[in-house]
Every structure is written in C-alpha cells, then in structure tokens.
Amino acid sequence: GPGRGLKTAPIPRASAGELSPEAFYAFNENGRLPVIVEGEVKSHLASRMSFQDLKRLCGGGLTETSVYDPGTRGWAGLSGKKVMTMAAYLDAHILNRTKAADEDRDLVYSSGAVGLPEFCPKLQFFMPVPKYVATGVSPIDAHGVQPGQPEQYIGPTGTKTELHMDNFLIPFWMSVYKGAKTFRVILFEEIYDTPSLKAFFLDHKKTRWERKVPSSGGNGAVEKKELEIWRPDFAVFPELLEATVYEGTVNAGDWIFLPGGALHAVSNEGDSWGVSINALMPQAIETFADVCTKANFEWKCDAFAEAVSPTCRNLKDR
Template identity: 25%
Template sequence: MTAIKHLHFTKKLSMMSVCEQEEAAEMISEWPVIEQEVHVPVKKSSNSVPLTKRKHKVEEENGVQSFKTKRAHTLCTSNLEEPLVKVAVAKWWRRQPEEVKNHYTDNLPCSENSDTVLAGIMRLEITQSFMRSEVTRLNDIIKINGPSSNVQAALGSFFEKLGDFDSAKHHLEKAVLLNSDNPDSEHKWLLGRVSKQVKVQRDQRSALHSLPSSSNLSMPVYQKVDRVSAEDLTSERFYEEYSSKQRPVIITDLRVTASPMSPQDIKTHAGDCVVTLKHSVQNSCEWARLENKEKITVSDYIDRIEGLDDKSQLDRNASPGYLFDWSLPIHCPRLVEKIRIPRYFAASAFLLHDTACLLGDFLQRTSEGSLYRDSWPSLFFAPAGLCSELHVDAFGSNFWMAVFQGSKRWVFFPQSDLPYLYPQYPNSMDPVFEADIRNPNLENQPLLHLTHPSECILSEGEVLFVPAGCPHRVENLTKSVAISANFVDLSNWDNVLEELELNALVDPRSQDLLQQFTSLTFDKKMKFYNRGVIRTMRVPFWQPPARLPTRPPFSTF
C-alpha cells in the first residue's frame, strides 16, 4: 500500500463506525493477498446442477472441488495483535464460501450455542488444516521478528485446539514469561486451563500401564451410597465420616421446608416469574451438556410438565425443557422463607445455651453482595427422562440436594477418578466429559476399568450430600421437584482457593471473593453443636462477634 493510499485510508477510517473500522482493519491485515486451497468432497447426485457462475473460482479434480479463497500472508506483524484461536477460526469460517459451509452443515452440532458450534467447526478437517497452516505462519513470524507475548499466546491457543497440549502449555508459558512485568491475565488464565488438560493426559498415560489385557476390561460394579437417619447423624459425625473424606451420603428423616413445596405452591409464589429452560445437547461444550432452550413463565412451564406422563419417552429434539438451578434468593425470595437449611450445611453464628456457635458454609461469612453468597438455594423442576450429563460442581464447592417430589438416579465417581472419565476443558475450568457411562465402550475408553462408581436413587423426603470435585450424572426417573445449594467449609477449602485463583484472573467478583477468603481477618473455623454438646475445630484465634443473632438467617435444624 503506497503512502498516498495509506493517508487516504486513514482519513476514511476516522469517519467510520467501530464495526466498519474492524472490517477495514481486517482488510489491511490481508495485504498482500495469497491464495489458499480448501478441498471439499463433492456429494454425488444424479440430478445435480453444475455451478457455472461463482464468486470464487471452482475446479473439480477426481470428485473434489477446490475452492480458492484468500487469506493474509503477513509475517511482519510486530504492530498487529494476533487473535487467539477462537477469534481467528470464527473470522476464517465467516469468510468461507456458502457452498463450503453448506457442505458441512450435517457435520456440525445441532445447537444455537456459539461455543458448541465453533467447537464443531474446529473438529472439521478443513479447519484443522487451516489451524495447522496458522501454526506454521505464527512460527515464521517468531523466526523473523523474534518472540512476542501476543504471538506466543496465539500459537499456544492453536496448539490446544489441535490437541497438542504440551506444546500449547510451552508457548503459553513463554507468553506469560515474556510479559512478566505486566502479564496478560487472559494468557495466564488460558495457561491455567491448558495445564489442567496436561495433568489429565499425564495421569492417563501413567494409568494405562496398570491396565490388564483388553480382554479383561470391564466397567466396575456400582457401589451403594450410605443412607443415614438424621436422628443418628450428628454434625460432627457427618463432617468426619463423609464431608472430610469426600464420601456422598443420603440423609433421611429431615424436613427442609416448614410446609410442603408442591408444584401448586411454587406456582402460587413464583408463577409470574420468567425462567430460562435448559435442554440436553449432544457434544455440547457447556457444563453438564445443558444449553439454554427458551424463556417461559414458571406457571406455564409447570402446566406443561404436569400434563406429561412419567412413562412417555422424551424426544431430544422436542424436549419440554429443564428448570435447572434457578436461584431462589435472586428470583423468588418468598420461596426462600419456607426453607430450613439442614444443620450439616448451615451457616452463620448464633447462640445456643448462651454459647457462641459457628457452623459451616464460609460463603455466608462474606460481605453482602459477594459472589455466590446469595445464589442458593436453587430450584430444580423436570419431567421424567431428562438428564444432566456427567459434570463437576463449579469452583470446588460441596453440594447438597433435597427432593420434594419424585425420584432421581445419581451416579458418582470420586475426585481421583476424574482423569479416567476423559475430561475436556474447552472453554472454562469446568470440564465436560467424553466418557459415556450409560453405554461404556472400554475398547475406546479403557480407563473406565479403573473407576470407582457409586449409585443411588434419591427419593422424596431425602437429602443428598455430594462432595466437592466428584463427577456425577443425574437422571430424573419421574417428574421431580428439588432444591439444592453449594457451600464451602474446611473439607473443600483448598479446592475452592485453587479454583478461585484461576477464575480471579478474568473475573473481578472471583477476585473479590478470593481476597476475602485469604484475608488474615477472615474467620474459617467451624464449631459443631448437637443437643447442647459443642466441639471446636481449628479455632485458636476465633473471637465471637460482639453481637450474635439468636438464630441464623435461614432456619436450621
């Protein structure tokens, strides 16, 4: 581009909108232009019409159409930002001819979620070829211009999507090191996510050596989850036998609401509220393979579900939707007033026999408005047959669920089994799992042989505790109504800090919560109370508040 043309373009650029400037900048980055071939197999058809007029030149050789497209060939880009792989692939795909996109429509996920669709595009061979060419181009830039943080990060992101996680980690470490005085938080976050995948692969390679011959591989027998009456389970026993040892348990003989929480009761208090339903999507990149489906009022949704038969088979493409993890404190505080938090998960300080008692859930000890402080309890309402696929609860938190109506089948794995379930971290620190535990294929996924699964049916009137980090899958056996909550105590304290340190790199609210948790003044001690007997854990420096309420914010028992 000559100096005169550049001056004219600069004046024109100053008069453009932001979107127009982005397109113009994209045009500059594609100068000079070279041609790159994208090969697309032709679908044979007896009545196909030859394409004689096209914007792009098309040649056919041996049943393969060769679309000649244009892309940038820029090696001297020291003043330009190199996009990470998701942005680069999205722009590249947008510039492909419509006949190329249409050819691969059937190979892409049936989803409206942009991350899921983009992940499907990245699995296509033509996209893999493009990404490999970008790796070559970025390496050439480094050879000519020397290393830069931005180019190293872009290179690492491409290696990640090509499945070379060791190389991805290597280049991301370089990116962070090259800018150590002021490291890019997104690069550090990406390095943390890739490091998780590298650790998984190393654990998998190590575990493969302990497998027997392929003829002796089988899915282990599912173990049963303990069922214990609340009458026999003190808070101290719960912590020492289950929470601290990361063992799930079903607690019976508990009343979690002062009065029954029926669908009609929910309609009365929350019928006018608008909710976003979820549905299960195969190959989704989202947590638990659940994606947004539609918005609807609670009243209309309950009417829809109440009209279904528990024995009817659900069509994946016409799912009635799942009211999943809907925060009651945020969206319907009136329903929260009915809930009594079981003492095993309760929070806050209060007086018992003139003695200060401090229980679990450190989230409730954070300042008002802090992340997660007012997120739970949340509501779950689903027809028979809907599932949340294998997943792990976020930010290293513990979890409990109480069922008011219906039943759910739960399958658990201990946290140590996570590598054997073939996790992937496509977009966040929360994994999605490739293992299909409904129809396990040990020929393709032999590490399932090393897992330690447990199973239970959670029924009306029962409460389930799920330890932090445990992968689990949930299937609604009948129409079901339940509430749940996540919480933090001493049993998962280290897990939570580890996850928050990574999320804090890109999320200010996570950073604020991490700062509160790691403050020298934050109180992270627990006291147990059972029929007037109090035992303190790790409280050498605890000072009771000057004024204690006589009861916690939620009713406890």
C-alpha cells in the same frame, strides 16, 4: 444394561436424626465422601407442596430451561437454553403434559441459573437449610449483590445432566422434595490419584469431556464423541473402567451431600423437584484446600478462597 462394566459403590446412607453435625463430618471424613440422609427434609413445608402450590407461590418468577443433548458440548450436556416464567414452565412441562406430547417433545429441565433470592424469595421459608450445612458460605455474583443460590431443579421423568464438576470445588448439597434423583459420582481424590483419570479429566478442563473417533463414513474422517456416564462407551473411554462410581437414589424427603470437586451426573425419575447449594463449611476447609491445590487452582476455587479468606487475599497481594 447401560452402565454394566462400571465399578459402582453405593453412596453411604444415614437416617434423619441419627447424626449430629459433628458425627456427620466424622461419617463423611470431613467432607470427603458423598452421603444421603434419608427423610432429612420430610418435615420441610416444601415437602407438602404440590406443583400447583409452587405455581401459585412462584409462577411469576423467571427460570432458565434447557434440554439434555447427548451430543452437545455444553455444560452438563444441556442445550437449547430458554428463559420463561415458572407458571409457563410448569403448565407446559409438568402439570398439563400428555403422553402424546411426550413422544414428540424434548424433555425440558428447569435447571438452576436463577437463585431463589431473586426468583422467589418467599420460597426460602418453605425449605430450611439442614443443620449439617447451616454454617456454609456460598458464592455470590461478580458484583457481590445477588446470591445465585439456593437454586432449584425441576424436571419430568427422563431429564438428566451429564458428568460435570461444579465451579469453586466446594461441597454441593441438595434437598429433594418430589420424585427421585439418581446420582452417579466420581470422587476428586480418585481422579487425582489414578493417572488415566487425571490425564483425562483434570489435565484438560472441560464443560463436557469428549474424544475424537473415526467417523462412521470411514474415509479417514474423524468425529467427536461425547462422554455419557448414563450410557458409557468403554471402547472410546476406557478410563471409566478404572473409576469407582458412587451411585445412589435420593427420594422425595431425602437430602444428599457431595464433596467438592466430585464429578457428578443426575437422572430424574418421576416429576422431580430439588433445591441445591454449593457451600463451604468450616469442617470441610482442609479438604477444600487440598482439592483446590491439586486442581492447580482451576474451576475458580482460588477466587472463592480469596473471597472468603483475608489471609488468602493477603498472600495473593504480596
């Protein structure tokens, strides 16, 4: 099936209540490994909300929607961006969807781009920040006024994002309240340490990775083929055979932590709802410094370092 030939490893798991924050960072080597904590967010009020409740609470908020497109060059394989109210989105794509409509309609994903402080501030009371990441520092917009996170991702079964690396190269975490999300993850360290992966992923910074291949019509023409981690083409992207791909499903009530700089892609099963943040915790600062340096200060990680550290700012000003 799709993915056969990929060298996969399970994402390490722990249970809610099993690890203190200190033990958590010992378990994931100071933010270097992905971890799923099962049942961590079951007690959150959001876990008890229905999509109808979400519509009542936040229906007036604006969300950005998009569609997964295997051929697009856009970020994470998403295209066709549209802004709509959450009520309109939930009505059309979650609450009143029918099987007939499914067959002739694109799978529309409500994905990020609008942070809860702007989209629906009261929702934050329903989804507390887990103890492992309570001290995290998150980026805000260029004007310094609007936190773009926490942000939420809602999508029907079959919605997905393609392999991408988040800006700032800081850890990412997500609470999953509905459905299930399967993650495929390639660690930054491994990309950096494997010459073929480094040449492909790091030496050419992209929103979507691709390669030119002879076009099906022959006659010497070429076309671009986009990398798809959910249907890997090893003939075009043989590097993928060298990567260890961490894979794990985050079910409703579970929480996932991903290291900064990790390439990741997500596939949704069931009508899914997750809330995420990119943030830097004190325990992961050395890992961040290492990744940012090895990434040659790309992906805006230098800007993030300057924003959170007077020392970094002073060094730059010299």
